[in-house]
Amino acid sequence: MVELKDRSLFRTRNYIDGAWVDADNGATVAVTNPATGETLGTVPKAGRHETARAIEAANAAFPAWRKKTAKERAVILRRFADLMLANQDDLGLLMTSEQGKPLAEAKGEVAYAAAFLEWFGEEAKRINGETIPSHAADKRIIVLREPIGVVAAITPWNFPAAMITRKIGPALAAGCTVVVKPATQTPYSALALAELGERAGLPAGVLNVVTGAAGEIGGEMTSSPIVRKLTFTGSTEVGKTLMAQCAGTVKKVSLELGGNAPFIVFDDADLDAAVEGAIASKFRNTGQTCVCANRLLVQDGVYDAFAQKLGKAVAGLKVANGIEPGATQGPLIDMKAVAKVEEHIADAVAKGASIAAGGKRHALGGSFFEPTVLTGVTPAMAVAREETFGPVAPLFRFKTEAEAITMANDTEFGLAAYFFSRDVGRIFRVAEAVEYGIVGINTGLISTEVAPFGGVKESGIGREGSRHGIDDFVEIKYLCLGGI
Numbered sequence: 001m002v003e004l005k006d007r008s009l010f011r012t013r014n015y016i017d018g019a020w021v022d023a024d025n026g027a028t029v030a031v032t033n034p035a036t037g038e039t040l041g042t043v044p045k046a047g048r049h050e051t052a053r054a055i056e057a058a059n060a061a062f063p064a065w066r067k068k069t070a071k072e073r074a075v076i077l078r079r080f081a082d083l084m085l086a087n088q089d090d091l092g093l094l095m096t097s098e099q100g101k102p103l104a105e106a107k108g109e110v111a112y113a114a115a116f117l118e119w120f121g122e123e124a125k126r127i128n129g130e131t132i133p134s135h136a137a138d139k140r141i142i143v144l145r146e147p148i149g150v151v152a153a154i155t156p157w158n159f160p161a162a163m164i165t166r167k168i169g170p171a172l173a174a175g176c177t178v179v180v181k182p183a184t185q186t187p188y189s190a191l192a193l194a195e196l197g198e199r200a201g202l203p204a205g206v207l208n209v210v211t212g213a214a215g216e217i218g219g220e221m222t223s224s225p226i227v228r229k230l231t232f233t234g235s236t237e238v239g240k241t242l243m244a245q246c247a248g249t250v251k252k253v254s255l256e257l258g259g260n261a262p263f264i265v266f267d268d269a270d271l272d273a274a275v276e277g278a279i280a281s282k283f284r285n286t287g288q289t290c291v292c293a294n295r296l297l298v299q300d301g302v303y304d305a306f307a308q309k310l311g312k313a314v315a316g317l318k319v320a321n322g323i324e325p326g327a328t329q330g331p332l333i334d335m336k337a338v339a340k341v342e343e344h345i346a347d348a349v350a351k352g353a354s355i356a357a358g359g360k361r362h363a364l365g366g367s368f369f370e371p372t373v374l375t376g377v378t379p380a381m382a383v384a385r386e387e388t389f390g391p392v393a394p395l396f397r398f399k400t401e402a403e404a405i406t407m408a409n410d411t412e413f414g415l416a417a418y419f420f421s422r423d424v425g426r427i428f429r430v431a432e433a434v435e436y437g438i439v440g441i442n443t444g445l446i447s448t449e450v451a452p453f454g455g456v457k458e459s460g461i462g463r464e465g466s467r468h469g470i471d472d473f474v475e476i477k478y479l480c481l482g483g484i
């Protein structure tokens, strides 16, 4: 049990059609605190039937919700965002308890998550259509942008609130109704959002949250002809499965999948800024974000100096339970994540890399891991190809700009890339040459609700945030008006 100021934010049942309900057979799954291993509580282990009911509820609520004016929906979304901010401490504590991230980061995520509701509520008023000069004198052409219908959202554990609001914000703003399946590890943040949505005035059925058996819930969501859109953030493997499952009913899909972000440091970079950027990009959320730098490519001339400065900065990180003041590195989500980090380090070392900092499980035990820097890393090592999703910074060496670009693009992924340079010509050349949806230039932090977030290649389809984020939740209808 988490000690919240407002205990009614700790919801342990599913939210379907405006009611708090258990799984039909009463089954539950336990939720644990990754920092302590303690059980926080349980949530329903729902399956196909409960999901089908949530979809029906969303379908029933859709006509009235879409008929509301954009302003009416915006007022509710604004209230929803304000309630999140008013309860930032509780939501932050809940998030740290189930996810592990430091409390300051958790509270920061709550504000970031609320911003999507606010921003998209405003944007709802600008879902404009168009008129097109006609091809015939007696006809007129009008284009409407209409809500797509019932939306299914499946979200991951690394951002338990923001990955939800980034989807439900534009969906609700556009007039869609939603069924959310949060990650099994972090359902309480999602259920608290449902509680706040209700307080903000969302009518029954407009937002539903179902927890439980991922395969069954996902199976129902993707096969239901009622659901017109699936929006997913998670692993590439599961994303591909869901995309294939959606083919049967030709659903529109948005996928935000894995990355393998290069972080390039050129000879002309401001090295201190590059180190600061690398710490922010690599070690935020203990390296568990899809835009975390995965490969640090450092030019020959500054390689040793950068490695030394980074090692020093890493030594200043504080590994601790996220509720401890000053904690910057919480635990990894589970022991499977620890195993992957260990595998990547062992593989690199076996192939000739050196450990410049960290390299092993932290003395705190459990899933805590030392922030790690590896030098002498080469493309032959697993860290070059796979997303580590942990606190490991592997330093690759390169000589020329062309070589860096080739290395950066040598992956099937294309979510985020970063580079540090002060040469304006190089900035344009490299920004245009890298095959990524997001490019951070002289910064390691790129996420905001006002910009389009999303990847190319196998990193996904669609964009979240900015006015482009609405596009995925609307359909275009063309009216051809004759006989004029």
Ligand code: ADP
Pocket (backbone or CB within 6 Å): 154, 155, 156, 157, 181, 182, 183, 184, 214, 215, 216, 217, 218, 219, 233, 234, 235, 236, 238, 239, 241, 242
């Ligand atoms: P991660 O490695 O970050 O846990 P996953 O892709 O496994 O990434 O999980 C992301 C989300 O997808 C979670 O909500 C998880 O429960 C859900 N999920 C996992 N497998 C399936 C599946 N077969 N069908 C539907 N959802 C799934």
